[in-house]
Structure formats: structure tokens, C-alpha cells
Amino acid sequence: MSLTVENLSFNYAKRPNLLDGVSLSVAEGDVLCLLGPNGTGKTTLLRCILGILKIKHGKIRVRGRDISSMSTKELAREIAYVPQATTTVFPYQVLDMVIMGRNPHLGVMSAPSARDEEIAREALSKTGILHLENSLFSEISGGERQLVLIARALAQQSNLLVLDEPTANLDYGNQARILKIINELARQGYSIFMTSHFPNHAFLACNKVAIMKGGKILAVGSPDDIVTDSCLSELYCASIKVVSARILDKQRKEVKVCVPMLA
Numbered sequence: 001m002s003l004t005v006e007n008l009s010f011n012y013a014k015r016p017n018l019l020d021g022v023s024l025s026v027a028e029g030d031v032l033c034l035l036g037p038n039g040t041g042k043t044t045l046l047r048c049i050l051g052i053l054k055i056k057h058g059k060i061r062v063r064g065r066d067i068s069s070m071s072t073k074e075l076a077r078e079i080a081y082v083p084q085a086t087t088t089v090f091p092y093q094v095l096d097m098v099i100m101g102r103n104p105h106l107g108v109m110s111a112p113s114a115r116d117e118e119i120a121r122e123a124l125s126k127t128g129i130l131h132l133e134n135s136l137f138s139e140i141s142g143g144e145r146q147l148v149l150i151a152r153a154l155a156q157q158s159n160l161l162v163l164d165e166p167t168a169n170l171d172y173g174n175q176a177r178i179l180k181i182i183n184e185l186a187r188q189g190y191s192i193f194m195t196s197h198f199p200n201h202a203f204l205a206c207n208k209v210a211i212m213k214g215g216k217i218l219a220v221g222s223p224d225d226i227v228t229d230s231c232l233s234e235l236y237c238a239s240i241k242v243v244s245a246r247i248l249d250k251q252r253k254e255v256k257v258c259v260p261m262l263a
């Protein structure tokens with residue numbers, strides 16, 4: 001298993017029981033999508049998995065190793081994190097941003113090598129934005145920035161990718177581009193754990209879905225089993241229908257879509 005979370009509990013000083021008995025796992029080639037309403041603790045769970053927050057109870061294992069026994073650098077070699085795209089204050093060049101993904105592999109005080117630069121360029125090629133290598137990160141679009149952050153994670157050469165709302169603020173074209181890259185990475189054997197506010201994306205790019213509410217995981221399973229009228233309506237406290245779009249995907253399976261009912 002690439003990632004196992006067992007009975008994890010965490011709270012901030014002012015938020016008792018924010019995460020309560022959370023368990024889930026991500027195997028090689030899995031894309032697990034974590035769905036849940038605003039403020040339910042999705043980002044907090046990611047921060048626990050990244051070792052940024054100290055958990056109260058439970059265990060987090062990456063490729064079988066308890067992360068509490070790993071140094072920050074060791075953990076960074078195992079897990080690559082893709083945060084939501086924001087701008088940086090410093091005018092970094094895109095290539096330099098991606099080379100930063102090599103940091104966990106560099107010795108103290110050592111500069112990135114020609115090989116590190118080559119790996120960064122390969123990552124930019126994989127995400128289709130090598131032509132932006134000399135652009136400033138602060139001067140490219142939100143969708144392009146998200147692709148740069150994914151490239152930086154790929155340059156890290158960790159098998160497990162953790163993405164926080166990878167399609168937030170992106171237009172339809174860029175959402176599709178990101179989901180396609182996620183699909184492709186899973187085919188190449190990456191394990192992917194992502195949060196999302198778009199249940200439709202679970203059908204498009206994920207083979208597993210976990211739904212979280214009130215600090216607990218309510219269910220984990222395949223998108224067909226979990227992304228249903230009743231689950232979504234309970235999760236988001238709104239009437240939501242899951243319908244067939246009557247079009248076939250690449251596997252000749254009918255595509256499903258989620259529609260909020262406003263009446």
C-alpha cells in the first residue's frame with residue numbers, strides 16, 4: 001500500500017474532534033478523491049499526512065513506514081504535494097520553481113545539478129508546458145500555474161502525489177487537462193490522493209472516493225457505489241441527482257454527471 005491512514009484523530013486547540021477515527025488507504029495506481037463540505041477537515045487531513053500537523057491518535061504509513069519515524073527530507077522523497085495554485089511574491093522563473101522539487105534530493109548547501117535541471121524539464125514536458133520554462137510564475141495563468149505545481153511534484157520523483165483541490169479556480173478546458181494528466185499518472189503507477197469540490201471529477205479521474213463529514217469518513221468505495229443521489233444529498237445537505245449523460249467514455253461506459261436540484 002502506498003498510503004495507509006489508520007484511525008487518525010486530530011484537533012486544533014479551538015476545534016475538538018476535527019478529525020475523528022479517519023481510516024483510508026491508497027494503493028499503487030489508485031486515484032482516491034476525498035469529497036466533503038467546506039470546513040470539514042480535508043486540507044487538515046492532507047497536512048497531517050504531509051507531517052506538517054502532529055496527529056493526536058492513529059498511524060500514517062507511507063509504503064509501510066510510519067511517518068512519525070521519518071525525517072522531513074525522507075518524507076518529502078516519498079510524498080509530493082501539489083497545493084492550490086497561488087502566486088508567489090518573488091518573481092521565480094517557471095523552470096526554477098520546478099527545480100525546487102529536487103530539494104529533497106540535494107545535499108546540504110549543494111546546488112541543483114545539470115541532471116536535476118534535466119529532470120525538471122522532463123516534468124515540464126510531461127505536463128505539456130515546457131514552452132513556459134523561461135516565463136515568470138507570477139505572469140502565467142492560474143491553469144498554467146497549477147500545471148507548474150504538478151510538474152514540480154513530478155520532479156520530486158515521489159510515487160505518491162497529494163493534491164489539494166487541483167482543479168479549483170480553473171476553466172473547463174484546464175480542469176479537463178488536469179484530470180487527463182491525473183489519469184495518465186495513475187496509469188504510469190503513481191498513487192494519487194486528491195481533495196475536490198467536484199463529485200463529477202470522481203467519475204472522470206478516480207477509481208476510489210472517500211466522503212468525509214463532521215470529521216469522520218462516512219464511506220469509501222468506487223465512484224459508482226459512493227457518488228449516488230443519497231450520499232451526495234446527505235453530504236452537502238442539498239438535493240443532488242446523479243444521472244447518465246448518455247455518452248460513452250473511452251471504456252465504452254456511460255458517463256455519469258451530478259446535478260444539483262435548485263427547486
Ligand SMILES: Nc1ncnc2c1ncn2[C@@H]1O[C@H](COP(=O)(O)OP(=O)(O)OP(=O)(O)O)[C@@H](O)[C@H]1O
Binds near residue numbers: 037043
Ligand atoms: N490553523 C488552524 N487553527 C485553527 N483552526 C483551523 C486552522 N486551520 C483550519 N482550521 C479550522 O479547521 C476546520 C477545517 O479546515 P480545513 O481547511 O481542513 O477544511 P476543508 O475541508 O479543507 O475546507 P474547504 O473545503 O473549505 O477548503 C475549519 O473550521 C477551519 O476553520
